[in-house]
Amino acid sequence: MMPMDLHIHSTFSDGHNTLEEIVQHAIADGMRVIMLVDHVRRSSDWVAAFSEEIHRLRMRYGKRIAIFSGLEAKFLSTDGDVDITDEQRSHVDFILAAFHRIPLLHHGTEFDLSAWVRTILTGCKTRTFDILAHPTGILHRLSLPVDQSAVTEVCAALKEANRWFEFNARHPIDPETSETVLCSEVGITVASDAHSISEIGRKCGVDQEALMRLVATWCPKFSFVIPVYNEARSIRKVLESVANQVYPLDQIEAICSDGGSTDGSCDVIAKMDNGSLTVRLLDNPQKIAAAGMNLGIREAQGDCIIILGAHTLLEPDFLIQNVRAALVSGADCTGGRHANLSETRSGQTIGLAMSSAFGIGGSHYRYSIIPSFVDTVAYGAYNSRVFKSIGLFDEEMVRNQDDEFNYRLLERGGKFYFDPRIRSQYYARSSLKKLWRQYFLYGCWKVRVMQKHPRQMRLRQFVPPTFVAALIGSSMLAVFFPLGRVLLGLVAGSYVLANLIVSIRTAYKDGWSHLLLLPFAFATLHLSYGLGFLVGLIKFWNRWGDKGTGLK
Structure with missing residues (x-):
């Protein structure tokens, strides 16, 4: 038999x-x-x-x-x-x-x-x-x-x-x-x-x-590594979505790395280790995400390792579809569609902007429906041999640690495969203020990623900072020269026109109630990321040529 x-x-x-x-x-x-x-x-x-x-x-x-x-x-x-x-x-x-x-x-x-x-x-x-x-x-x-x-x-x-x-x-x-x-x-x-x-x-x-x-x-064993800090409101649902996988439960473990939560997150996690799903809780004294990821990876026993966000819910067939994708592609990391959730109207509108190619560029996992090899995936299932080959996450990176890691894997010839059958959901930022801070930091730390892996950068990633630089430059010229006002009008006017066209098309498809906020959501994504990138150029001006890592 x-x-x-x-x-x-x-x-x-x-x-x-x-x-x-x-x-x-x-x-x-x-x-x-x-x-x-x-x-x-x-x-x-x-x-x-x-x-x-x-x-x-x-x-x-x-x-x-x-x-x-x-x-x-x-x-x-x-x-x-x-x-x-x-x-x-x-x-x-x-x-x-x-x-x-x-x-x-x-x-x-x-x-x-x-x-x-x-x-x-x-x-x-x-x-x-x-x-x-x-x-x-x-x-x-x-x-x-x-x-x-x-x-x-x-x-x-x-x-x-x-x-x-x-x-x-x-x-x-x-x-x-x-x-x-x-x-x-x-x-x-x-x-x-x-x-x-x-x-x-x-x-x-x-x-x-x-x-x-x-x-x-x-039927490989999967280890979910989940960095946690004050996630009592969401972590139960996340772990329940892991436990509800249509996949043998003895082949799943969840490892939560807690960065000093004060809201009872650890109590919620402890109650989830109830004999059905194996859940382990680790202390992350460094209190940064990359360090928490590395703690979990070192403890993981799985053949495949997934770094999961503490606000992410998985479809029941998430794992079985990851296995299928790995089998048909032979990729080192597989991932799929990533939809946004929100309990508020503003959050839903922000989610639509983040699911648009105009909003976030080449992130296939937010909008594509075609299986293909890509340069990154969301909540990817990494073959555990990847970490033995290229090391762990760079603990210098306060943000964009997955960016840096994935670029490192690409440089070593690694492959990422996107399959839309793999589905997850993420609770998007509920306000423009929170969205601004998130993407400002992404833009800022993208500079450090670029300094470490310049050959992995794509032209699309320079569009937001170029736009913001053009906006700032033409605004300064407009104070002194008539030509500056013309340039400012061209730069700002062309962007506003493109923004409105995409906003109207998106609202036509997903509901006119989103139309008022959509242009501001798109602008927040582009301006915050672009400005963050320019600030990063100043912040890390003396780090060119420094490809050192925070790996420990």
Whole structure:
């Protein structure tokens, strides 16, 4: 019996048991990870219902077993396309592609080993699938030779594209091919290809040591590190959102680093360590966020570490979607959409400004809906090896410590992957005064980040300080020269016009009640950050060339 099974069919296609019967049986057998998979065609109309049922099962059983969803589709042609629509893809975690029949061939050709290779390689390039299901089954069925050089070529393509080679109990791989695949170090999955619960967990030729490594990959332990200072009003909700993950609870821990709270935050945290979620409380005598983060990281036991804000709430599938994103991308850090919450009208309007590309520039995690590699993510899930490789957070950085750390990771060739399925919510600043202070400090400390990592800066990050400098310069010229008044009018007028256009478009989409405050929210973001950056240039004028860190 295997501890995981990543290919199990249900009554949604040709299986004999319901999805819930499968999950219950897997839990009873002590399995850690399963993938519920059914055969699909582009004409299939049940995929949305399949997805909804898996969501229900995750909510009911997810704290005991990691549940992934998949659709198995056949290759249609040697061009690598598979029998599935984009809409169907959006409902599940993984796409399995298989040779259920001979794919459509180019005129005058026949299916042979080279056609098998060409189909897979093209599918890898176009990313039409995630897992190559029972890869050699069709070769055995057609009595074609399994040439090991062809297998090596396929494995190299799968590895480069971060796709997975399936070991399938129903369609076993011969020992020589198995050795070739394992030696190639391509990612593998293990599957019974069960069509009834009696077949779940059938062994497929992978030894126990490799199986346990796979379990750790598909169901890693997560450590949440949460710096805390006087967060009694919010920390309970934050920890509850961690405890409510549809993910095995024994694979989650929360570490709170308290910087001397006086409002009872520690009492709230202590009560959350009630036997369901593992919660640890550490003392942070330095009382700065970076030091609290580093304390937690040193104590963390997880395979993945997430630095979580004390005002952030997670969607129930936050962790399972992070696992999925890491598997399909191979990134060092994954993250997703970050929405703003507020209990006041002004806070909601500020949240809209912070969720706009005009408001905050290239922060994909606030507005993008397209998975992609990016230069930063919010509340990212870092592979723990990252901290062993590049060190901890820079304790000199009073603000922007995540900025500096992420730039350091990028300089070492690290990769960040954004996936909009990963969702969290954050309580935004409720007043323009608080927003001004927040972004003024961001701008000020951005200068210190730039001094340490000049090559990681992007042109968009210089736009606010350039605008503020132009505004100040033209204002000073306007006192003495008529041309200065013209320049001031052009600078201020063009900004006001752009601000009003974006504000009207945003209010049209999200509600006209936000229109009055939106222009001021946008202006606060831009002016505070830009002015803070200029102040930072003065504050840190003598630190150019000083790339020293506050790491301890």
